[in-house]
Amino acid sequence: MSSGASDMSVHTRPQAAMAARRLVPEDTSAVRFSGVTRHFGSVKAVDGVDLDVRAGEFFAMLGPSGSGKTTCLRLVAGFEQPNAGEISIFDEPVAGSPPFQRAVNTVFQDYALFPHLNILDNVAYGLRIRGMVRSEREKLAREALGLVKLVGFEGRRPSQLSGGQRQRVALARALVNRPKVLLLDEPLGALDLKLREEMQVELKTLQRALGLTFIFVTHDQGEALSMSDRVAVFDAGRIVQVGTPEEIYERPRNRFVAQFVGGSNVLEPAITARLGGQPRLASLRPEAIAVQSVGAAPGDGHVHVDGICIEVQYHGAMRRVIAECASIRLAALVPATQARNLLSGEAVRLSWSPASLHVMEDEK
Amino acid sequence: MTSVALDPPMAREALSRRLSSVLFAKRGLLVTLLLVPPLLWLGVVYVGSLIALLIQSFFSIDEFSGTIVREFTLKTYAELLRPANLDVILRTLAIATFVTFASAVLAFPIAYYAARYARGRTKATFYIAIVMPLWSSYLVKVYAWKLLLAKEGAVAWGADRLGATPMVDALLSMPFVGGPSLSVSYLGQALVFAYLWLPFMILPIQAALERVPASLIEASADLGAAPGQTFRTVTLPLALPGVAAGSIFTFSLTLGDYILPQIIGPSTLLLGQTVYVLQGTAGNIPLAAAFAVVPIIVMGFYLFAAKRLGAFDAF
Amino acid sequence: MRSKASLKLKIAAGIGLLFLHAPLAFVILYAFTTEERSYQFPPPGLTLKWFGVTFARPDVWNALVLSLRVATIATVIALTLGTMAAGALARTRFFGREVISLLIILPIALPGIITGIALRSAFNLLDIPFSFWTIVVGHATFCVVVVHNNAIARLRRLSPSIVEASYDLGADSFQTFRFVILPNLGTALLAGSMLAFALSFDEVIVTTFTAGQQATLPIWMLNELIRPRQRPVTNVVAVIVIALTFLPILAAYYLTREEGPASGGG
Numbered sequence: 052m053s054s055g056a057s058d059m060s061v062h063t064r065p066q067a068a069m070a071a072r073r074l075v076p077e078d079t080s081a082v083r084f085s086g087v088t089r090h091f092g093s094v095k096a097v098d099g100v101d102l103d104v105r106a107g108e109f110f111a112m113l114g115p116s117g118s119g120k121t122t123c124l125r126l127v128a129g130f131e132q133p134n135a136g137e138i139s140i141f142d143e144p145v146a147g148s149p150p151f152q153r154a155v156n157t158v159f160q161d162y163a164l165f166p167h168l169n170i171l172d173n174v175a176y177g178l179r180i181r182g183m184v185r186s187e188r189e190k191l192a193r194e195a196l197g198l199v200k201l202v203g204f205e206g207r208r209p210s211q212l213s214g215g216q217r218q219r220v221a222l223a224r225a226l227v228n229r230p231k232v233l234l235l236d237e238p239l240g241a242l243d244l245k246l247r248e249e250m251q252v253e254l255k256t257l258q259r260a261l262g263l264t265f266i267f268v269t270h271d272q273g274e275a276l277s278m279s280d281r282v283a284v285f286d287a288g289r290i291v292q293v294g295t296p297e298e299i300y301e302r303p304r305n306r307f308v309a310q311f312v313g314g315s316n317v318l319e320p321a322i323t324a325r326l327g328g329q330p331r332l333a334s335l336r337p338e339a340i341a342v343q344s345v346g347a348a349p350g351d352g353h354v355h356v357d358g359i360c361i362e363v364q365y366h367g368a369m370r371r372v373i374a375e376c377a378s379i380r381l382a383a384l385v386p387a388t389q390a391r392n393l394l395s396g397e398a399v400r401l402s403w404s405p406a407s408l409h410v411m412e413d414e415k
Numbered sequence: 416m417t418s419v420a421l422d423p424p425m426a427r428e429a430l431s432r433r434l435s436s437v438l439f440a441k442r443g444l445l446v447t448l449l450l451v452p453p454l455l456w457l458g459v460v461y462v463g464s465l466i467a468l469l470i471q472s473f474f475s476i477d478e479f480s481g482t483i484v485r486e487f488t489l490k491t492y493a494e495l496l497r498p499a500n501l502d503v504i505l506r507t508l509a510i511a512t513f514v515t516f517a518s519a520v521l522a523f524p525i526a527y528y529a530a531r532y533a534r535g536r537t538k539a540t541f542y543i544a545i546v547m548p549l550w551s552s553y554l555v556k557v558y559a560w561k562l563l564l565a566k567e568g569a570v571a572w573g574a575d576r577l578g579a580t581p582m583v584d585a586l587l588s589m590p591f592v593g594g595p596s597l598s599v600s601y602l603g604q605a606l607v608f609a610y611l612w613l614p615f616m617i618l619p620i621q622a623a624l625e626r627v628p629a630s631l632i633e634a635s636a637d638l639g640a641a642p643g644q645t646f647r648t649v650t651l652p653l654a655l656p657g658v659a660a661g662s663i664f665t666f667s668l669t670l671g672d673y674i675l676p677q678i679i680g681p682s683t684l685l686l687g688q689t690v691y692v693l694q695g696t697a698g699n700i701p702l703a704a705a706f707a708v709v710p711i712i713v714m715g716f717y718l719f720a721a722k723r724l725g726a727f728d729a730f
Numbered sequence: 731m732r733s734k735a736s737l738k739l740k741i742a743a744g745i746g747l748l749f750l751h752a753p754l755a756f757v758i759l760y761a762f763t764t765e766e767r768s769y770q771f772p773p774p775g776l777t778l779k780w781f782g783v784t785f786a787r788p789d790v791w792n793a794l795v796l797s798l799r800v801a802t803i804a805t806v807i808a809l810t811l812g813t814m815a816a817g818a819l820a821r822t823r824f825f826g827r828e829v830i831s832l833l834i835i836l837p838i839a840l841p842g843i844i845t846g847i848a849l850r851s852a853f854n855l856l857d858i859p860f861s862f863w864t865i866v867v868g869h870a871t872f873c874v875v876v877v878h879n880n881a882i883a884r885l886r887r888l889s890p891s892i893v894e895a896s897y898d899l900g901a902d903s904f905q906t907f908r909f910v911i912l913p914n915l916g917t918a919l920l921a922g923s924m925l926a927f928a929l930s931f932d933e934v935i936v937t938t939f940t941a942g943q944q945a946t947l948p949i950w951m952l953n954e955l956i957r958p959r960q961r962p963v964t965n966v967v968a969v970i971v972i973a974l975t976f977l978p979i980l981a982a983y984y985l986t987r988e989e990g991p992a993s994g995g996g
């Protein structure tokens with residue numbers, strides 16, 4: 052297999068190899084889940100998951116805590132074994148093989164750096180286990196540290212590093228082994244906002260440059276949407292939707308996806324019928340709603356409802372207006388300048404184009 | 416391109432790897448393998464011995480030949496209820512209760528200070544100061560008190576210098592607790608017991624107090640309680656599980672001790688000494704075993720009560 | 731921040747600490763007294779001669795060597811068993827786990843006299859003669875818990891994911907034990923061993939039941955306390971015991987005190 056062969060040779064000129072994209076056909080499957088179930092006692096953490104992560108993809112597993120996304124990652128890493136179903140890594144079934152025999156590496160949520168080893172030895176650990184001689188493995192470890200911009204920190208202990216630096220060490224320690232798939236378990240969760248945004252860009256750049264498959268677990272929908280090629284949304288152990296960020300955001304499949312990814316308004320079938328549409332469950336993005344004063348003419352062909360403004364939240368460039376219109380509560384996201392003088396208790400008119408109403412799956 | 420010889424982990428199939436795979440797949444197996452040796456030792460050697468002891472307590476001794484009759488009987492337990500034997504048990508329980516109470520009173524200020532006021536270096540010093548005596552030699556500590564309490568020793572000398580000799584004499588002339596001198600009185604004995612077990616009392620109380628968040632004390636003050644009221648209504652109740660935990664040690668250790676009463680205190684026997692004498696010179700193993708079961712039963716009830724007080728959360 | 735401690739509390743705590751420590755100072759003082767027959771205070775004069783007398787006594791030397799041998803072997807057994815038990819119990823939950831924890835604590839939770847008499851009657855029943863090894867069996871039994879407690883505390887403080895990280899990076903169970911677990915556990919095991927050693931070195935209650943004719947140093951001392959022969963020699967032995975237990979305990983403390991952020995996880 053081409054990826055395996057390139058694995059063997061990259062270490063001759065690692066810098067060049069790390070910068071080069073992998074020569075993998077676009078449609079190669081990197082990780083495949085077929086009917087995978089994992090339960091802990093009576094709790095089904097993962098419940099019949101089918102999934103195909105393609106080689107070279109930046110793939111996000113998104114969901115609230117307890118939705119099964121982390122368990123899925125641990126199933127790939129080999130820390131857990133499925134109770135039913137099968138997982139393949141590059142078309143090789145991995146059933147029963149322990150983590151130390153899998154060509155995948157993990158960046159742990161708490162980084163899991165070895166407290167008794169310095170940074171260089173931490174990064175070189177995987178190579179040392181494989182029996183690589185010291186000079187060779189230290190050279191590669193230094194290069195990996197260069198890749199994550201941590202040159203000069205080789206001799207320090209993990210406890211002497213900041214959270215962001217530890218994160219980079221964890222990344223270098225995984226990447227230096229040239230894994231076929233890199234698994235990242237909420238890697239940015241412990242970082243503050245600014246650092247997180249920086250790392251988002253860096254991770255994405257690194258992934259592109261290396262052409263590696265990244266599987267990234269997060270509960271932050273903004274992070275999932277902005278970084279990934281594709282996203283799988285998890286709820287209660289199942290995948291409810293897989294798609295590109297645009298698909299997920301604009302065409303949520305059901306109520307859960309609509310509300311979890313970006314807080315859409317969900318209109319019940321009775322409401323959409325009353326507004327002149329078909330009696331189907333629908334989502335309406337807050338930014339598709341315009342807020343006017345009562346009596347103002349809505350845009351061409353727009354649907355409108357009148358109601359009372361309940362709350363106005365300031366979000367910098369935008370304001371979020373919550374209004375109650377005939378027993379339903381709607382949120383609208385409007386440019387801050389437009390809603391400047393709006394007060395709670397005021398009567399408002401909300402309007403939107405019928406085209407922005409997205410029909411979702413019916414609920415049983 | 417010449418490639419560096421670098422086996423991917425999969426290619427290596429050494430024995431240790433295969434064994435690891437098995438252990439990884441069956442994690443219960445590893446736990447079992449790890450538990451077998453300690454369980455063999457503690458479960459077979461130790462618990463086996465305890466059971467052997469228990470069984471012997473149901474045997475009896477032939478009063479004429481002095482040999483052990485290996486037949487099930489409750490006769491030996493009935494012997495415990497003889498006035499002389501019952502007296503030993505009750506006297507030991509009384510001393511254990513007094514010692515527990517005295518240790519709690521002595522321990523509280525130290526634990527309170529260490530938990531609430533000591534910080535940084537002071538705290539570390541306190542910790543060492545409490546733990547060192549806990550681990551230092553039991554016999555040396557008993558010996559130290561023999562030196563101190565002797566008629567011509569330091570305590571008598573100090574009392575004399577302070578003009579407190581009449582006070583000590585008054586204490587010693589009290590019925591039951593007193594005696595000819597401190598080193599042969601129940602008072603001296605209880606004092607040394609309290610000294611020996613003091614660290615066992617301080618540590619759980621300190622742990623319990625440290626678990627009381629400072630905000631709770633502030634909340635009480637904020638709600639209008641004076642410091643004394645806060646202490647009585649908030650701090651003390653929350654420290655009680657610690658006192659209960661500490662008392663498990665002070666009580667249990669006093670019940671079983673037989674060295675200290677040989678060296679300090681009156682010549683009447685306590686429970687531990689009785690067991691020692693019965694199994695040794697008297698050769699009455701069944702009665703010794705029955706006596707030894709008494710602290711186990713007492714501690715069983717005690718642990719049950721302490722658990723209800725929350726003592727086990729205070730370790 | 732918090733208010734200062736009241737004077738009353740300071741005095742009470744101070745008296746408590748003095749009560750806890752002063753007696754041992756007297757033992758040290760008495761090792762230098764010139765008075766041979768009584769515990770006269772203050773000592774009429776000070777001398778170093780009792781140290782020489784003590785070191786020339788073969789019975790003291792025999793007892794000391796026996797105690798050191800017993801403590802060493804009991805510690806090695808306790809280290810092995812305690813570490814195994816800690817490894818099995820640190821992060822697992824299974825039926826009967828609590829019973830096993832109780833079993834490990836039992837030898838120090840029950841009064842020593844019960845452990846002692848139980849072992850003695852078992853040895854008697856099985857017709858095992860008292861020897862060096864019967865002493866070791868008794869000591870190892872109550873030392874296991876010390877090692878176990880130290881090891882399990884450290885294991886629980888380590889981030890569980892560092893073990894997973896090691897597996898993830900290709901290390902098998904044995905490599906993970908050697909390269910990750912052992913280096914992190916090392917000081918805790920050393921501390922546990924030192925405490926076990928100290929515990930065994932001055933144990934007297936269980937030993938009186940499991941020793942035959944042999945006298946460990948504490949047994950030697952006990953005999954001197956009950957039937958004094960040469961008081962100044964006993965005083966010097968007491969000081970030796972203080973020194974020999976003080977050092978390992980202090981070392982154990984420094985090995986296990988809070989090491990700042992304990993694991994890479996932070």
